[in-house]
Amino acid sequence: MSETHARRVYGTDSDGPCEPVPGHEYVDLVGGPLDGELLDVTGWSAPERTEGLLLVTDRGLFGPGGRALYSPSEADPAGPLLWDGDTP
Known part of the structure; x- marks a missing residue:
């Protein structure tokens, strides 16, 4: 039996909801340090x-x-956002 885990939303912290909020629109972050958010x-x-x-x-x-x-x-263009690299 597999468990389903909620995906983390970028920019959330322990004081706010870390999971998607119903009625909001989200895009995937693919690759790099934020992959999967x-x-x-x-x-x-x-x-x-x-x-x-x-x-x-x-x-x-x-x-x-x-x-x-x-x-x-x-x-x-409306799909996931792809990682292009990091900068200071």
């Missing part, structure tokens, strides 16, 4: 969803304060 894009416009994002993470190449760049694929 979800990003809440509720209320984002189409142009906002087609730009790359620098997401703060302490799990990347540059440790605390570093950022991971995630961008949509050209083949599926």
